[in-house]
Amino acid sequence: xxxxxxxxxxxxxAMEMHNIAELLAxxxxxxxxxxxxxxxxxxxxxAHNNPDAAELFTRMAGVEQLHVDGIRQQIRQRKLTDLPSxxxxxxxLEGPETTDHADLHYLMxxxxxxxxxxxxxxxxxxxxxxxxxxxxxxxxIELARELAAEEREHVAWVELWLGRFPPxxxxxxxxxxxxxxxA
Amino acid sequence: MNDTAEVLECPALKPxxxxxxxxxxxxxxxxxxxxxxxxxxxLAALELKPENVAILxxxxxxxxxxxxxxxxxxxxxxxxxxxxxxxxxxARPDLTVLCTGGDGDGFSIGGNxxxxxxxxxxDITYIVMDNQVYGMTKGQASPxxxxxxxxxxxxxxxxxxxxxxxxxxxxxxxxxxxxAFSGDTHGTMDMIIAAIKxxxxxxxxxxxxxxxxxxxxxEWRHMVRTAPVPTTDDPARAARRIMTDDGxxxxxxxxxxxxxxxxxxxxxxxxxxxxxxxxxI
Numbered sequence: 001x002x003x004x005x006x007x008x009x010x011x012x013x014a015m016e017m018h019n020i021a022e023l024l025a026x027x028x029x030x031x032x033x034x035x036x037x038x039x040x041x042x043x044x045x046x047a048h049n050n051p052d053a054a055e056l057f058t059r060m061a062g063v064e065q066l067h068v069d070g071i072r073q074q075i076r077q078r079k080l081t082d083l084p085s086x087x088x089x090x091x092x093l094e095g096p097e098t099t100d101h102a103d104l105h106y107l108m109x110x111x112x113x114x115x116x117x118x119x120x121x122x123x124x125x126x127x128x129x130x131x132x133x134x135x136x137x138x139x140x141i142e143l144a145r146e147l148a149a150e151e152r153e154h155v156a157w158v159e160l161w162l163g164r165f166p167p168x169x170x171x172x173x174x175x176x177x178x179x180x181x182x183a
Numbered sequence: 184m185n186d187t188a189e190v191l192e193c194p195a196l197k198p199x200x201x202x203x204x205x206x207x208x209x210x211x212x213x214x215x216x217x218x219x220x221x222x223x224x225x226l227a228a229l230e231l232k233p234e235n236v237a238i239l240x241x242x243x244x245x246x247x248x249x250x251x252x253x254x255x256x257x258x259x260x261x262x263x264x265x266x267x268x269x270x271x272x273x274a275r276p277d278l279t280v281l282c283t284g285g286d287g288d289g290f291s292i293g294g295n296x297x298x299x300x301x302x303x304x305x306d307i308t309y310i311v312m313d314n315q316v317y318g319m320t321k322g323q324a325s326p327x328x329x330x331x332x333x334x335x336x337x338x339x340x341x342x343x344x345x346x347x348x349x350x351x352x353x354x355x356x357x358x359x360x361x362x363a364f365s366g367d368t369h370g371t372m373d374m375i376i377a378a379i380k381x382x383x384x385x386x387x388x389x390x391x392x393x394x395x396x397x398x399x400x401x402e403w404r405h406m407v408r409t410a411p412v413p414t415t416d417d418p419a420r421a422a423r424r425i426m427t428d429d430g431x432x433x434x435x436x437x438x439x440x441x442x443x444x445x446x447x448x449x450x451x452x453x454x455x456x457x458x459x460x461x462x463x464i
Binding site for chain 1 (some may be wrong): 210212365367370407
């Protein structure tokens with residue numbers, strides 16, 4: 001089993017945002033969903049005695065929470081009080097920055113956890129880029145471009161962070177007492 | 184608003200309020216984590232309170248859900264969650280009653296109860312996390328396992344036609360039939376909300392991968408799709424669709440209008456002495 005078999009980037013679909021409120025509602029949901037999922041993954045890893053991966057997911061939850069705060073600040077500054085309700089349109093099954101539960105492994109290394117984070121940031125970048133391409137409102141395009149640039153910075157930051165971890169060695173998923181003795 | 188009203192006003196509950204302090208111990212990667220999250224989100228979105236909701240289950244990995252919820256819970260006997268839920272709902276129609284479990288618990292050990300729960304049409308929501316394997320007991324083939332699934336315990340596969348839960352639910356009288364995928368959390372939440380709101384017996388089959396014994400099921404996320412047809416209230420049309428799809432169409436496939444079964448209590452039955460008199464030999 002390999003945690004490198006993460007979900008492919010979905011095909012680019014038309015993602016048009018009609019106004020700033022719609023775009024910021026999506027941005028907020030995207031970051032909140034990502035933060036909540038990282039926190040959940042940290043709990044899962046803690047329960048399965050993988051404190052290193054748990055710590056990394058906890059840190060990612062904190063990072064995403066900062067992004068949530070940043071989006072909330074933008075919403076306040078623009079005095080947007082009536083955001084569209086939770087009918088979000090994503091390119092995949094969940095928000096682009098949300099880690100799929102199925103990509104976890106109880107023995108995964110922090111580097112593998114960070115690889116998932118890297119893919120999430122790349123997907124978020126592509127999401128905002130796609131909005132730039134398919135939206136016509138100049139204000140929406142400008143903000144989507146800013147958000148895409150921020151996500152590009154996050155990609156670079158995660159790549160830098162990845163450099164601190166040694167490559168994952170073969171046999172990382174070896175378990176002397178595995179749950180599945182049939183494999 | 185006076186002071187008293189302010190004191191009585193309760194803030195809206197969040198999904199976390201529907202979780203207990205017991206942490207799940209499913210395998211990392213298991214689809215059931217997402218289902219638990221979706222159930223708590225659905226209950227919060229419906230503005231229910233934990234004390235007004237009961238979650239019942241049988242035995243198996245997914246049947247652990249009541250322990251992870253702050254709602255009333257009953258982790259019962261293997262395959263017998265539906266009779267317990269039926270009794271509870273009939274006795275306490277004011278409660279929102281959910282049944283949770285897996286494909287082995289629901290369609291094999293509890294198969295007969297499943298048929299009759301559909302037939303009785305009591306207002307229960309039955310959520311089955313279908314991973315086509317008995318995970319808790321280490322990977323035996325279940326009623327929904329494909330006949331050619333080759334494993335150490337079933338070399339060459341079972342060679343047995345899989346159980347078709349949706350069409351059997353429909354034929355048995357379920358009032359709401361849907362298929363979801365655990366990785367599609369938004370779609371699944373919408374379906375669970377609709378199932379709880381719909382009167383009568385609502386059945387939601389959630390494809391929930393078992394990453395330990397069925398790692399091949401990680402591919403499901405690339406195989407599922409929204410059903411290309413709208414919900415129907417015509418059971419014949421729904422049956423035809425379900426029987427001809429490949430098992431990966433998601434959505435509410437049938438929504439009927441059969442009135443749910445509910446005992447109409449007579450006044451004297453609520454008086455224990457009168458009840459004793461009625462049954463005196």
